[in-house]
Amino acid sequence: MRLYDYLDSGNGYKVRLLLAQLGQKYDWTDVDIDQGQTRTPEFLRRNPNGRIPTLELDDGTNLPESNAIMWYLAEGSRFVPATQIGRAQVLQWMFFEQYSHEPYVATPRYICRHFPADHPRRAELPDRLAKGRAAFAVMEQHLSSRQFFVNERYSIADIALYAYTHVAEDGGHNLEAYPNMREWLGRVAAQPNYVPLLARPK
Amino acid sequence: MRLYDYLDSGNGYKVRLLLAQLGQKYDWTDVDIDQGQTRTPEFLRRNPNGRIPTLELDDGTNLPESNAIMWYLAEGSRFVPATQIGRAQVLQWMFFEQYSHEPYVATPRYICRHFPADHPRRAELPDRLAKGRAAFAVMEQHLSSRQFFVNERYSIADIALYAYTHVAEDGGHNLEAYPNMREWLGRVAAQPNYVPLLARPK
Numbered sequence: 224m225r226l227y228d229y230l231d232s233g234n235g236y237k238v239r240l241l242l243a244q245l246g247q248k249y250d251w252t253d254v255d256i257d258q259g260q261t262r263t264p265e266f267l268r269r270n271p272n273g274r275i276p277t278l279e280l281d282d283g284t285n286l287p288e289s290n291a292i293m294w295y296l297a298e299g300s301r302f303v304p305a306t307q308i309g310r311a312q313v314l315q316w317m318f319f320e321q322y323s324h325e326p327y328v329a330t331p332r333y334i335c336r337h338f339p340a341d342h343p344r345r346a347e348l349p350d351r352l353a354k355g356r357a358a359f360a361v362m363e364q365h366l367s368s369r370q371f372f373v374n375e376r377y378s379i380a381d382i383a384l385y386a387y388t389h390v391a392e393d394g395g396h397n398l399e400a401y402p403n404m405r406e407w408l409g410r411v412a413a414q415p416n417y418v419p420l421l422a423r424p425k
Numbered sequence: 426m427r428l429y430d431y432l433d434s435g436n437g438y439k440v441r442l443l444l445a446q447l448g449q450k451y452d453w454t455d456v457d458i459d460q461g462q463t464r465t466p467e468f469l470r471r472n473p474n475g476r477i478p479t480l481e482l483d484d485g486t487n488l489p490e491s492n493a494i495m496w497y498l499a500e501g502s503r504f505v506p507a508t509q510i511g512r513a514q515v516l517q518w519m520f521f522e523q524y525s526h527e528p529y530v531a532t533p534r535y536i537c538r539h540f541p542a543d544h545p546r547r548a549e550l551p552d553r554l555a556k557g558r559a560a561f562a563v564m565e566q567h568l569s570s571r572q573f574f575v576n577e578r579y580s581i582a583d584i585a586l587y588a589y590t591h592v593a594e595d596g597g598h599n600l601e602a603y604p605n606m607r608e609w610l611g612r613v614a615a616q617p618n619y620v621p622l623l624a625r626p627k
């Protein structure tokens with residue numbers, strides 16, 4: 224299989240971290256999102272929504288959406304619960320991540336890293352950061368009595384939420400007020416076969 | 426089980442439509458989102474993220490996030506594919522719905538129905554509608570050669586995308602340019618045990 228990806232993308236990193244922890248070999252293609260490489264006719268044939276990551280399977284099927292890719296790769300493994308309610312709760316946190324967290328944690332980081340200080344998109348930051356703090360408050364409360372998000376076991380829900388939370392300060396967030404979350408970040412980073420965000424796949 | 430919901434919510438409607446089609450009985454509690462009823466201490470104990478729908482199971486577990494609730498209810502039924510790639514593709518479209526569609530189709534409808542014509546949130550409409558048209562273009566292309574989103578069978582991916590698409594015009598969208606999508610809307614509405622958005626559960 225081949226992952227079409229962008230090294231600094233947290234969404235791509237979710238899939239890379241899971242693949243490393245599954246011990247799964249894969250080919251990797253770097254797509255430069257700043258140079259419009261997700262908008263070429265060739266890329267849009269892989270993902271008409273024009274986003275990385277997308278995983279090309281050995282039969283040529285292209286699967287986009289980071290959290291759907293993780294589900295595909297991890298179903299039946301130790302990274303997805305064996306119970307019906309556990310699986311639903313993993314999905315609960317992955318939908319939370321895409322709707323209530325990613326636009327307010329990943330997007331501020333993108334804005335800060337890709338647009339100059341006088342760019343009009345910087346005006347979005349205060350509102351996005353406020354909504355990001357609301358997401359962190361939900362996570363902090365949940366983690367006040369838990370080691371991991373679901374069933375006290377590391378799962379793809381933790382990977383999904385870790386990917387952008389651990390670099391949230393790049394986007395102007397401050398994680399000092401969230402001690403439970405910071406301990407959880409440390410527990411994720413201590414998992415076997417952990418790889419950091421910018422480790423280029425071989 | 427008991428669904429905490431708001432009758433005009435497309436996210437809640439997803440769950441109501443699926444429950445009707447599964448023939449599953451449930452209790453229903455109307456939560457008035459405009460009166461702050463999702464922000465009360467009692468509601469926040471059910472869902473710390475303060476959103477409907479949330480499903481209370483018979484053992485007292487509270488499960489939020491419409492698409493996670495649908496997965497919980499439909500796993501193993503005819504509404505979720507039997508193949509690993511089929512399940513991942515259903516999730517692909519459900520994550521597409523929450524990230525690339527809902528904020529640009531559901532939110533404009535919310536703004537138009539809940540805020541007066543001179544309200545500052547109306548300024549969000551042009552950008553949201555443009556991004557909604559981008560999501561519709563992806564759906565229209567996908568449906569140019571298909572009856573349903575995954576595996577040519579009606580699934581919870583269709584329910585997820587139908588819920589706000591079929592009332593998109595309430596938010597200022599115009600669906601005339603999407604004939605494949607309009608035919609698909611008709612196919613969904615013709616499914617056995619279909620219920621309309623505003624049908625109050627008994």
